Amino acid sequence: MATQMTSPEAEREWAAVLNRDRSLDGEFYYAVRTTGVYCRPSCPSRMPARRNVLFFRDRESAERGGFRPCLRCRPAEVTTSGADPDSASVRRICDFVEQNLDSQFSAAAVQAALGMRAAAINRVLRRALGVTLREYAEARRLALFKLNLGIGRSVADATYEAGYGSSRAAYEGVQRRLGMTPAVYRDGAPGQQIRFAVTGSPLGRMLVAATSKGLCRVAFGDSDARLEEELRGEFRRARIQRDAGSLQPFISALHGYLAGERRDLDLPLHIRASLFQRRVYRELRKIPHGQTRSYADIARALGQPAAHRAVARACAANSVAMVIPCHRVVRSNGALAGYRWGLSRKRKLLELEKPM
Numbered sequence: 001m002a003t004q005m006t007s008p009e010a011e012r013e014w015a016a017v018l019n020r021d022r023s024l025d026g027e028f029y030y031a032v033r034t035t036g037v038y039c040r041p042s043c044p045s046r047m048p049a050r051r052n053v054l055f056f057r058d059r060e061s062a063e064r065g066g067f068r069p070c071l072r073c074r075p076a077e078v079t080t081s082g083a084d085p086d087s088a089s090v091r092r093i094c095d096f097v098e099q100n101l102d103s104q105f106s107a108a109a110v111q112a113a114l115g116m117r118a119a120a121i122n123r124v125l126r127r128a129l130g131v132t133l134r135e136y137a138e139a140r141r142l143a144l145f146k147l148n149l150g151i152g153r154s155v156a157d158a159t160y161e162a163g164y165g166s167s168r169a170a171y172e173g174v175q176r177r178l179g180m181t182p183a184v185y186r187d188g189a190p191g192q193q194i195r196f197a198v199t200g201s202p203l204g205r206m207l208v209a210a211t212s213k214g215l216c217r218v219a220f221g222d223s224d225a226r227l228e229e230e231l232r233g234e235f236r237r238a239r240i241q242r243d244a245g246s247l248q249p250f251i252s253a254l255h256g257y258l259a260g261e262r263r264d265l266d267l268p269l270h271i272r273a274s275l276f277q278r279r280v281y282r283e284l285r286k287i288p289h290g291q292t293r294s295y296a297d298i299a300r301a302l303g304q305p306a307a308h309r310a311v312a313r314a315c316a317a318n319s320v321a322m323v324i325p326c327h328r329v330v331r332s333n334g335a336l337a338g339y340r341w342g343l344s345r346k347r348k349l350l351e352l353e354k355p356m
Contacts, residue, residue: 022041209247
């Protein structure tokens with residue numbers, strides 16, 4: 001029997017397809033009813049309509065479902081080790097872009113960082129994604145810009161977050177691609193509805209917030225008012241409503257975790273994160289309960305041993321405390337490093353997770 005993915009898991013996979021997320025190649029496949037083929041998430045083929053897409057955990061399930069491998073992304077050629085002639089290069093290039101969206105990507109700078117000539121980089125990206133490095137960077141800037149406006153950021157903040165060098169560059173680039181100015185797009189973009197609650201916890205006051213798709217924030221603080229103010233500042237155009245009742249399943253799970261009654265928090269998430277950040281977060285969620293890893297360990301697991309500072313920045317950007325366990329990341333010598341909600345809370349979380 002073919003193993004299909006179902007909602008809400010399928011909706012998360014659909015988001016990966018829309019972003020052509022190469023980091024998920026091999027973790028699932030999508031098939032298109034109208035063409036009869038199945039593809040990797042990063043397939044550069046024309047984007048299908050959502051209603052025609054099915055998701056499968058492995059190639060065998062897709063083929064048992066009557067689908068044949070795509071001739072463009074060649075999913076059947078991906079081995080169990082993830083071997084793909086360009087995969088390592090594409091991953092390095094895409095991560096470099098994600099970490100440097102505010103860069104001009106000059107040929108000299110790119111060659112110095114990646115050890116590849118610009119022409120070779122563009123050939124690799126065209127084969128894999130159908131775009132050049134500059135086109136990929138511009139697409140990622142635009143996607144982040146739209147995402148930030150959609151969750152309520154101001155045009156100025158969205159411009160900065162997306163890596164545009166100036167408001168002029170944002171207006172020119174966005175207007176050319178959207179057919180409207182950023183302000184008009186923002187005013188027409190519906191705000192996300194977010195429900196939140198603030199409750200007590202062993203770590204102080206805890207704010208829990210979620211959209212219809214999953215948790216978007218779990219934060220600790222000393223003041224209910226300050227926690228709410230920070231939430232509203234982060235999601236300025238969202239429709240924010242206090243609603244403890246609808247969040248009770250999330251709150252109960254978090255309280256159970258802090259009480260030692262459960263060891264995992266496999267909860268649905270709806271967070272903003274770049275491709276690199278998502279890869280970091282996946283590695284963090286692999287750290288066993290009661291154990292720690294260093295920033296350098298995570299960088300090596302990503303295949304980028306020099307990226308330990310970028311790993312630290314990704315941890316600092318984590319907006320869902322405990323669910324993505326950035327508190328389990330320490331310095332190489334075992335010392336505690338910074339934590340978004342304070343080192344004392346990080347220390348207490350690690351103590352709570354220690355084996356009895």
